[in-house]
Amino acid sequence: MCGILALLGCSDTSQATRVRVLELSRRLKHRGPDWSGLHQHGDCYLAHQRLAIVDPASGDQPLFNEDKSVVVTVNGEIYNHEELRKQLPNHKFRTGSDCDVIAHLYEEHGENFVDMLDGIFSFVLLDTRDNSYIVARDAIGVTSLYIGWGLDGSVWISSEMKGLNDDCEHFEVFPPGHLYSSRESGFRRWYNPPWFSQAIPSAPYDPLALRHAFEKAVIKRLMTDVPFGVLLSGGLDSSLVASITSRYLATTKAAEQWGSKLHSFCVGLEGSPDLKAGKEVADYLGTVHHEFQYTVQDGLDAIEDVIYHVETYDVTTIRASTPMFLMSRKIKSLGVKWVISGEGSDEIFGGYLYFHKAPNKEEFHQETCRKIKALHQYDCQRANKSTFAWGLEARVPFLDKEFINVAMNIDPEHKMIKRDEGRIEKWILRRAFDDEEHPYLPKHILYRQKEQFSDGVGYGWIDGLKVHAAKHVTDKMMLNAGNIFPHNTPNTKEAYYYRMIFERFFPQNSASLTVPGGPSVACSTAKAIEWDAAWSKNLDPSGRAALGVHISDYDNQNNPLNKTVEFEKIIPTEAPLGVAIQG
Numbered sequence: 001m002c003g004i005l006a007l008l009g010c011s012d013t014s015q016a017t018r019v020r021v022l023e024l025s026r027r028l029k030h031r032g033p034d035w036s037g038l039h040q041h042g043d044c045y046l047a048h049q050r051l052a053i054v055d056p057a058s059g060d061q062p063l064f065n066e067d068k069s070v071v072v073t074v075n076g077e078i079y080n081h082e083e084l085r086k087q088l089p090n091h092k093f094r095t096g097s098d099c100d101v102i103a104h105l106y107e108e109h110g111e112n113f114v115d116m117l118d119g120i121f122s123f124v125l126l127d128t129r130d131n132s133y134i135v136a137r138d139a140i141g142v143t144s145l146y147i148g149w150g151l152d153g154s155v156w157i158s159s160e161m162k163g164l165n166d167d168c169e170h171f172e173v174f175p176p177g178h179l180y181s182s183r184e185s186g187f188r189r190w191y192n193p194p195w196f197s198q199a200i201p202s203a204p205y206d207p208l209a210l211r212h213a214f215e216k217a218v219i220k221r222l223m224t225d226v227p228f229g230v231l232l233s234g235g236l237d238s239s240l241v242a243s244i245t246s247r248y249l250a251t252t253k254a255a256e257q258w259g260s261k262l263h264s265f266c267v268g269l270e271g272s273p274d275l276k277a278g279k280e281v282a283d284y285l286g287t288v289h290h291e292f293q294y295t296v297q298d299g300l301d302a303i304e305d306v307i308y309h310v311e312t313y314d315v316t317t318i319r320a321s322t323p324m325f326l327m328s329r330k331i332k333s334l335g336v337k338w339v340i341s342g343e344g345s346d347e348i349f350g351g352y353l354y355f356h357k358a359p360n361k362e363e364f365h366q367e368t369c370r371k372i373k374a375l376h377q378y379d380c381q382r383a384n385k386s387t388f389a390w391g392l393e394a395r396v397p398f399l400d401k402e403f404i405n406v407a408m409n410i411d412p413e414h415k416m417i418k419r420d421e422g423r424i425e426k427w428i429l430r431r432a433f434d435d436e437e438h439p440y441l442p443k444h445i446l447y448r449q450k451e452q453f454s455d456g457v458g459y460g461w462i463d464g465l466k467v468h469a470a471k472h473v474t475d476k477m478m479l480n481a482g483n484i485f486p487h488n489t490p491n492t493k494e495a496y497y498y499r500m501i502f503e504r505f506f507p508q509n510s511a512s513l514t515v516p517g518g519p520s521v522a523c524s525t526a527k528a529i530e531w532d533a534a535w536s537k538n539l540d541p542s543g544r545a546a547l548g549v550h551i552s553d554y555d556n557q558n559n560p561l562n563k564t565v566e567f568e569k570i571i572p573t574e575a576p577l578g579v580a581i582q583g
Helices: 015-026 081-086 098-116 207-220 236-251 253-258 273-285 296-310 315-333 345-349 353-357 361-377 379-388 401-408 427-432 459-472 475-479 493-505 509-513 527-531 533-537
Strands: 002-008 035-041 044-050 070-078 119-127 132-137 146-149 155-158 170-173 178-181 186-189 228-231 263-268 288-293 338-340 393-395
Touching (some): 002 132, 044 119, 081 098, 098 132, 170 509, 207 236, 236 273, 236 345, 296 315, 345 401
Parallel strands (some): 228 338
């Protein structure tokens, strides 16, 4: 993937404007250090900073159709590009880039082709024949994108806020699953899955169908012409991703080019839960494992850089982004250009510990829908920007469109957490991969309790952040917080500390409005706080705030461990049905 910037319909087409676009595009160079490009047609400028992963030799952007009348700048990975090329037999492709299909699909189908793309993407497409353009963002918002408007009537598009915040009168997050058309001068949603209405599904739970759907999602992401690896914290989600990747890697084109030995990466404070569990899973799978230890001081020293790159003041996101930011730098130094990661599982399956208190299946399902819709402002933003700060791409198979449809169509009764029956959080996912004959993971890893990333790297990290913030934010400052920050007023010293740094980098009112707010406990939405009256007095995004649920919660209670129950065997494993192995 890459960084894109576009200025559309500007009033000044002098050399000064071109120079300014180039200057702003360079603010995104960390996202694409391999090459840069700029195309101007009249009052429209399309710029690109490339991270070359597929067809590094000839896939430079912007991309064009045959006669160059359609121009595209893209940040993305199109996993079904080979199938799409076969559907376009009369078209001549200039490159082997997976994104080269976009201009040609537009020629064939007009603006209504976006749902044909299986992948993650943000793009700007300019049709020079009538100077019209469309902008689109992937279904869940795995890629980051912003839109802004200038006083001269121009429209600005950028992968990151820093590319347009100084030149727009107003700017905002470009909504995921949407398309912006100049012909209509507005947005429309192109992604309309059944679960979006929050209607309660009723499909029975089929563990093998769920297993095969996720295996397909992982395998299709092994499309690469460069070295890659997997993030492995030792928790359920990253361990499953690593297990499936190592199981099928040898059958892919990627293995022919880079070998079948999978590299895995983990970060944490010395003695952290993730480092211990990550090494255990790596040893079990036989990966080439790389451990990165950091100190609390290392993390504190990086906070300003993290806020600049991730572009948020959200407490949860900054806590989790910092170790990921530090790890990404180490990974990139090894020559790796992209990694597979486990974001999205907790939103789909109700994996956060507060889901233990969901009163019924209806509320459980509606909360998962709310969480998925908000992912682009939280975990997707973290995974995208904290890695791309160092020119490293993160791919997230749990957020595969087809997999989400399968998982969100299951009757949520099967996702409900029932301790007396041995059903812990994400039970149906664990059960789907509990294979006695061909085990994917050791049992105790498969059934390890959920740890949020910012907790799993070591509990001392969050505690250290709070102590550090308390040294820089006084009680007097907190008394006036509502006057200084009337929108999303920080209610802790840690939140106030992050907000001060954010405002220094992004002082515009529009910038503060791009960050979500509202009360949360253990990463819940505001609505879910109603599930337990005690939570309203203990608002903290850490999983340890789920009092009476987390075995190391803030009350240090003797919470009973989840009851272990033996389940009947799933029928023997087989290859994912209908999987076409891609390189």
